[in-house]
Amino acid sequence: MITLKSAREIAGMNKSGAILAAAHRMLRDKIVVGMDTWEIEQLVDNFIQAHGATASEKGVDGYKYATCISINDEVAHAIPRKGLKLKNHDVVTVDFCVNWQGYQSDSAWTYVVGESTPEIERLLAVTHKALYLGIEQAQVGNRVGDIGYAIQNYVENQAHMGDVRELIGHGIGPSVHEEPDIFHYGRPHHGLRLRAGMVITIEPMVNAGGSSHIETKVMPKIDWEYYVSADRSLAAQFEHTLAITATGPKILTSQDNVFDQKYLL
Template identity: 60%
Template sequence: MITIKSEREIDGMRESGAILAGMHRGLRDIIKPGISSWEIEEFARKYYADHDAIAEQIGFEGYQYATCVCVNDEVAHAEPRKDLILKEGDLVKVDTVVNKDGYMSDSCWTYAVGEVSAEAKKLMDVTKKALYLGIDQAVVGNRIGDIGAAIQKYTEEENGYGDVRDLIGHGIQPTMHEAPNVPNYGEAGKGLRLKAGMTITIEPMINTGTWRIGVKEVPNEDWQYYVSQDGSLSAQYEHTLAITNDGPKILTSQDPEFDAKYL
């Protein structure tokens, strides 16, 4: 069931989104060569506690961490690890869901560790632009397929990258994962029609190689995460947004000047 949110509910989500965005901004100073991915987890937990918020994914299907931290070919859902030390040139994706007073927001961001290759920088730029091309299509009267088609055309047809199919965006609020599904690929003019009051995530996961992904099991834990099937680099950017009669409104903006048209 798709729930249509009131202005009060969207304002609550915007408050949680501001906390999430602040955490991501803080990671810009934390992520550097020599730290472990576990230090990202520690930073997020403390930031949320300091802002009277919680990480919603702790306890979700047995997951016990505030963040998912993926490095290089890891696409999604990898755990933060004390023995995973970041090195110069790595790409790190940090995905997290914040709950503030019952209102949720979800955002993933890709970070360069030190100086990265031209290939990695281009992947980051293309993936981030793909997110905003998808957001541009998230207007009242458009269809879900318009979002995915814009992302797929730019990433695959124009740049030759792999647009991951198996992991997609989704509705959010009052729980972490709600209807509708929001694929990062699709056909324009197809799918559910967007209505004011819907709140969704758009989250392209883009590989420099194939769009296909593989699964890795976490030793001694009932958990698995995803990697690019061919070992190619992967990037992800994600915002939570509200569909409104005034256009899409980003609820997890880290940069108000950059996102001014969406606020």
């Protein structure tokens, strides 16, 4: 069942999203060479709690952590690992959800550890642009296929990178994952029609090597599944939570009020 959110609910999710976005901004200067991924987990969890909220992923399907932390060819759902030190040129995606007074938000962001490279810069630029091309299509009356096609066409046909298909966006609030499914590929004018009041995530995942395929791996000892690029190329992800309104998509997890000005409530 798809729930349409009221203006009050969207405002609450916007406050939740502001806490989440602030946590990501905090990480920009904290993720450095030699850092243990467990430190990222603690930084995020403590930041969320200090702002009167909770990390929504804890307890979902037995998950024990506030964050998912995926490195280099890890596409999604990898865990924070004690003793795993970040190296120069590592590409790190940090994904987490926030619950503020029952209002949910969800956002992932990819960071470069230490020095970047032209390959990394291009991967991040393509993935970030793909996110915003999808957001621009999240208009009342458009369809889910319009979002997916905008992302797929750019990533595959223009950037010649791999547009991951198996992992998708979703509706959100009051639960973390709700209907509808938001695919990052598709056909224009096909799929579910978008309505005012829907709140969704758009979260393209891109493989630098050109293959859209992923492989499932299992973390030892804890029997937790995560995903890597099938060609072992670097992967990136950018994700926002947004509300679909009569005046256009409104990003609820914005980290940049200037860049996102046209998409703010």
